[in-house]
Amino acid sequence: MENELFMNAGVSQPPVMMTSPSSSSAMLNWVSSSTQPVDPSLSRNLSRDCLFWEKSTEQSIFDSALSSLVSSPNSNFSGGGVAHGDNFIIRELIGKLGNIGEIYGAPASNGNVSSASCYATPMSCSPPPPRHMMVTKPPTPLAEFSGDTGFAERAARFSCFGSRSFNGRTNPPFPINNNNVPVVANEKMPRVSSTPALKPLAGESSGEISRKRKTKSKQNSPSTASPSKEVEEKEDSNPKRSKKTEANEDKTKSVDDDPYKDYIHVRARRGQATDSHSLAERVRREKISERMKLLQDLVPGCNKVTGKALMLDEIINYVQSLQRQVEFLSMKLSSVNTRLDFNMDAFMSKDIFPSSNNLMHQQVLQLDSSAETLLSDHHHNTNLQLNPKISSNNYIMTPLEPSETRSFVSHLPTLAHFTDSISQYSTFSEDDLHSIIHMGFAQNRIHELNQGPSNQVPSNMKAEL
Amino acid sequence: MVNSNLFPSIEATGGESSTESRRKKPRISETEAEIEARRINEESLKRWKTNRVQQIYASKLVEALRRVRQRSTNEPDKVVSVAAREIRETADRVLAASAKGTTRWSRAILASRVRAKLKKHKKAAKKSAGNCKSRKAAATETNRIKLPAVDRKLKFLGRLVPGCRKVSVPNLLDEATDYIAALEMQVRAMEALAELLTAAAPRTTLTGP
Numbered sequence: 001m002e003n004e005l006f007m008n009a010g011v012s013q014p015p016v017m018m019t020s021p022s023s024s025s026a027m028l029n030w031v032s033s034s035t036q037p038v039d040p041s042l043s044r045n046l047s048r049d050c051l052f053w054e055k056s057t058e059q060s061i062f063d064s065a066l067s068s069l070v071s072s073p074n075s076n077f078s079g080g081g082v083a084h085g086d087n088f089i090i091r092e093l094i095g096k097l098g099n100i101g102e103i104y105g106a107p108a109s110n111g112n113v114s115s116a117s118c119y120a121t122p123m124s125c126s127p128p129p130p131r132h133m134m135v136t137k138p139p140t141p142l143a144e145f146s147g148d149t150g151f152a153e154r155a156a157r158f159s160c161f162g163s164r165s166f167n168g169r170t171n172p173p174f175p176i177n178n179n180n181v182p183v184v185a186n187e188k189m190p191r192v193s194s195t196p197a198l199k200p201l202a203g204e205s206s207g208e209i210s211r212k213r214k215t216k217s218k219q220n221s222p223s224t225a226s227p228s229k230e231v232e233e234k235e236d237s238n239p240k241r242s243k244k245t246e247a248n249e250d251k252t253k254s255v256d257d258d259p260y261k262d263y264i265h266v267r268a269r270r271g272q273a274t275d276s277h278s279l280a281e282r283v284r285r286e287k288i289s290e291r292m293k294l295l296q297d298l299v300p301g302c303n304k305v306t307g308k309a310l311m312l313d314e315i316i317n318y319v320q321s322l323q324r325q326v327e328f329l330s331m332k333l334s335s336v337n338t339r340l341d342f343n344m345d346a347f348m349s350k351d352i353f354p355s356s357n358n359l360m361h362q363q364v365l366q367l368d369s370s371a372e373t374l375l376s377d378h379h380h381n382t383n384l385q386l387n388p389k390i391s392s393n394n395y396i397m398t399p400l401e402p403s404e405t406r407s408f409v410s411h412l413p414t415l416a417h418f419t420d421s422i423s424q425y426s427t428f429s430e431d432d433l434h435s436i437i438h439m440g441f442a443q444n445r446i447h448e449l450n451q452g453p454s455n456q457v458p459s460n461m462k463a464e465l
Numbered sequence: 466m467v468n469s470n471l472f473p474s475i476e477a478t479g480g481e482s483s484t485e486s487r488r489k490k491p492r493i494s495e496t497e498a499e500i501e502a503r504r505i506n507e508e509s510l511k512r513w514k515t516n517r518v519q520q521i522y523a524s525k526l527v528e529a530l531r532r533v534r535q536r537s538t539n540e541p542d543k544v545v546s547v548a549a550r551e552i553r554e555t556a557d558r559v560l561a562a563s564a565k566g567t568t569r570w571s572r573a574i575l576a577s578r579v580r581a582k583l584k585k586h587k588k589a590a591k592k593s594a595g596n597c598k599s600r601k602a603a604a605t606e607t608n609r610i611k612l613p614a615v616d617r618k619l620k621f622l623g624r625l626v627p628g629c630r631k632v633s634v635p636n637l638l639d640e641a642t643d644y645i646a647a648l649e650m651q652v653r654a655m656e657a658l659a660e661l662l663t664a665a666a667p668r669t670t671l672t673g674p
Binding site: 284287288291292294295298299308309312313315316318319320322323325326327329330331332333334335336337 | 530533534537545546548549550551552553556557614615618619621622625626634635638639641642644645646648649651652655656658659662663
């Protein structure tokens with residue numbers, strides 16, 4: 001197996017190899033050119049670890065293969081029909097690019113043969129220019145590939161990867177590639193089906209590669225119905241490699257725009273188990289920890305807490321307290337609802353979250369009108385009805401608290417808007433209203449700061465009833 | 466967190482509605498839903514804080530409360546607790562409605578009313594209670610040892626968030642995030658509303674004779 005690779009990988013090809021109109025014949029070109037002698041530049045690699053060399057050659061193979069594919073799309077894929085057929089092959093190719101294990105094994109089917117040979121054969125003797133070309137012209141090749149817009153990005157990533165693999169032997173236009181690739185990647189993130197070879201870091205240098213494919217259909221079925229997982233592992237890598245993959249770039253995901261490539265690639269970190277199960281667990285754990293972090297931001301007082309159990313305790317307590325607050329407020333609202341005049345409804349709806357000056361004016365005007373109606377002598381009846389219950393309302397207002405000893409209320413910007421609106425009201429209203437509102441304002445403050453027991457409230461409610 | 470002045474609720478619903486259909490697919494949806502869920506999570510914390518959402522909720526709440534009041538005026542002899550429960554359920558429904566059906570808990574809240582009515586009609590309460598008991602007994606028989614603390618708490622959290630009892634852990638945490646944000650907004654709205662109403666009411670005492 002390795003000998004085959006040796007011979008095949010030793011081929012140095014010009015970047016533009018595919019001159020024939022159909023890709024299948026292009027594949028044959030690659031196959032035919034596989035008999036060329038080993039590139040002397042590669043001999044240096046032989047001194048390194050076999051595995052590393054194999055991987056580097058694979059990457060260089062990928063690199064050159066894809067560079068050739070991408071750099072010369074015009075000649076290859078002319079016409080929609082041909083391109084369509086080509087895309088399948090290319091997709092197969094891409095799909096198998098990550099399947100490094102397949103390269104080692106004897107290719108079983110024709111498709112495998114072509115793809116394997118494609119991997120095996122070409123070595124670009126001038127890596128930087130094609131990469132530059134690739135990186136700079138992703139838009140143009142995209143037009144050629146029907147629906148395979150992520151291809152250029154993959155190719156670009158390949159270039160980056162390939163350059164890394166040579167470990168400085170070649171001239172890596174790294175920063176440029178790295179800068180461009182993430183940009184390209186971010187736009188096309190959902191469409192990328194990454195293989196480990198696509199990692200912009202020297203992921204392979206860190207060692208283990210493992211892939212999980214959630215769905216894979218190599219046939220023409222567009223729907224990803226069969227969730228078959230294929231996990232392939234590689235042996236441990238050369239410990240000389242010092243680079244380590246970051247956690248964020250360990251995973252890439254693909255969306256079903258590309259029906260063939262719906263899998264999650266996970267890279268094992270350096271020094272960690274390559275077992276598929278442990279990798280799956282790590283993915284799961286990271287998902288959960290991500291969400292716990294979000295929750296931590298949301299729930300107050302969770303910054304000091306570490307550990308899932310305590311965090312969950314806090315979260316549960318917080319949710320319970322919020323629900324209790326809602327119940328309590330609904331009780332309060334029910335008591336207020338029964339006594340209020342319908343005039344209140346007019347300004348209530350716009351009053352609650354005043355956000356703009358226009359609303360404020362409306363609120364003020366409406367409050368004015370409603371206040372006048374309330375204060376006028378024509379509404380004695382309503383006043384009388386409200387009078388005996390107002391005192392109890394005042395009672396209710398003061399000891400109000402969210403029935404929770406923690407100061408959750410204070411952290412919520414509850415009455416910020418409201419107090420602003422009240423201050424505006426005071427300027428427009430009559431003196432009595434002014435004093436009342438300030439009293440209400442003061443009571444709000446007390447309400448905010450007080451942490452009195454909630455027991456008083458039900459007793460007050462009972463008293464008034 | 467910054468109070469965003471955008472209207473992420475619109476865009477969020479656009480993206481989330483498509484996530485809905487995807488989430489129904491078993492395996493594929495996980496990969497896409499994860500991306501979507503992450504986006505939703507980042508947005509959900511903001512969408513419940515926008516002024517627009519708050520205004521929508523407030524206005525809807527007022528409308529609902531008015532309707533409840535009209536209904537309650539027909540039946541004046543209501544215990545406070547019953548009225549409070551009605552108002553709470555109304556508020557929850559309004560909250561769920563303003564979530565626009567993108568989250569599981571909102572759908573569960575909106576569906577719970579229908580389910581309760583159906584159960585009453587079909588008298589399935591006895592059957593379900595029996596099933597629950599048998600299930601619980603089976604669970605305790607098989608798992609003599611208590612579940613680890615974290616799992617217990619996750620289960621409890623699942624019971625707290627409506628409609629999230631049999632939901633996977635990452636989804637449960639997503640739902641809990643959105644639910645907490647929504648609850649905070651609800652509390653703020655109801656507090657402001659209550660303060661407004663109670664502040665308006667005592668005017669009459671001081672002006673009265």
